[in-house]
Amino acid sequence: MATLSALLPPPRNSRAGPWYLVLACLVIVVAVVAWSAPLFLTPGNLSNVAAQVTPLVITAIGQTLVIITGGLDLSVGSLISLTTAIIVLDLPGWAMVLLAIAAAVTVGTVNGVGIAFLNVHPIIMTLASMSVVQGVALITRPVPGGTVPGWISGAVNGSLFGLPAALVWIAVAVVIAAFLIYRTRFGLHLFAIGGNPNSALMNGVRVQRNIVLTYILSSLFAMGAGFYLAGRIASGDANVGTVFGLDSITAVALGGTSLSGGVGSLVGTVLGSVLVGVIGNGMNLMNVSAFLQIVIKGALLLAVVSVQRRKQIGL
Numbered sequence: 001m002a003t004l005s006a007l008l009p010p011p012r013n014s015r016a017g018p019w020y021l022v023l024a025c026l027v028i029v030v031a032v033v034a035w036s037a038p039l040f041l042t043p044g045n046l047s048n049v050a051a052q053v054t055p056l057v058i059t060a061i062g063q064t065l066v067i068i069t070g071g072l073d074l075s076v077g078s079l080i081s082l083t084t085a086i087i088v089l090d091l092p093g094w095a096m097v098l099l100a101i102a103a104a105v106t107v108g109t110v111n112g113v114g115i116a117f118l119n120v121h122p123i124i125m126t127l128a129s130m131s132v133v134q135g136v137a138l139i140t141r142p143v144p145g146g147t148v149p150g151w152i153s154g155a156v157n158g159s160l161f162g163l164p165a166a167l168v169w170i171a172v173a174v175v176i177a178a179f180l181i182y183r184t185r186f187g188l189h190l191f192a193i194g195g196n197p198n199s200a201l202m203n204g205v206r207v208q209r210n211i212v213l214t215y216i217l218s219s220l221f222a223m224g225a226g227f228y229l230a231g232r233i234a235s236g237d238a239n240v241g242t243v244f245g246l247d248s249i250t251a252v253a254l255g256g257t258s259l260s261g262g263v264g265s266l267v268g269t270v271l272g273s274v275l276v277g278v279i280g281n282g283m284n285l286m287n288v289s290a291f292l293q294i295v296i297k298g299a300l301l302l303a304v305v306s307v308q309r310r311k312q313i314g315l
Contacts, residue, residue, distance in 0.1 A: 026275045029282070033278060051232055055232075058173045059080065060251040061173050062248075064269045065180070067252050068261060068264035070262070072126060072259070073222075075107060076218060076219070077242050077243065077246075079219055080244055084230040084233070144239075145235055152227060250304065253272070254271075254276065279297075280293065283296070
């Protein structure tokens, strides 16, 4: 019987997507946007780009874990919205944090159990949970508003050792994900499941348990993005996370992670997120219609997915 390591290509190849191509595209896009919109390279706008990109990076990192296994999580945007709605509830700080964590774990568990144990397709399962969570968010906070605790606003808008808070949030998310993916057996199992779940199961990988854990982690990263976003907009908003479902998938796909599973790149995800953020910011500076921006982002995702080879029907 083959060993687990035999299920995967050499670690450097299995864990690294074409991030250098993403970096090259990012450089080109930055040059084009800077030429088209001179305000792009101003310190104020670059700070704004960092603040805009941070929640996307955090969300996309969690999405990467799910996609490596061959899954997909469409519920992350609704969970971000629900988190911002929870944060502005009139609750003690510890109770609010526990409630947000409980909500994320519940959503992730329901998604994971439905997909791993009930064999519901990831798109259908997370689409259904997205609808439910969005409804709960709207019930919790029907209209934008509320007061964000000062410690959250300080953690989002402050700095640490001279570094902007946005970079600190991204660094923490990347370090956590890098440890899980590259330094634990759990990370190796993710690639094995995405590469061939049946072979992984035959080699002792607890496929169902790991899938459930992966969706829980995706929800927890989305919750973290919700905390950051709430501090940034200084209110709760049941619709603020809507765009992150599509944008996080686009960022992950741009970063070289295969949507059919088995191949993923954390560096690529970060660069892909920055690329999506720069494109969005550039279109805003060039006064591109918000509706047209949705069309462009959808076309971008379609283009990226079209060049990926699918290993099985349905993904």
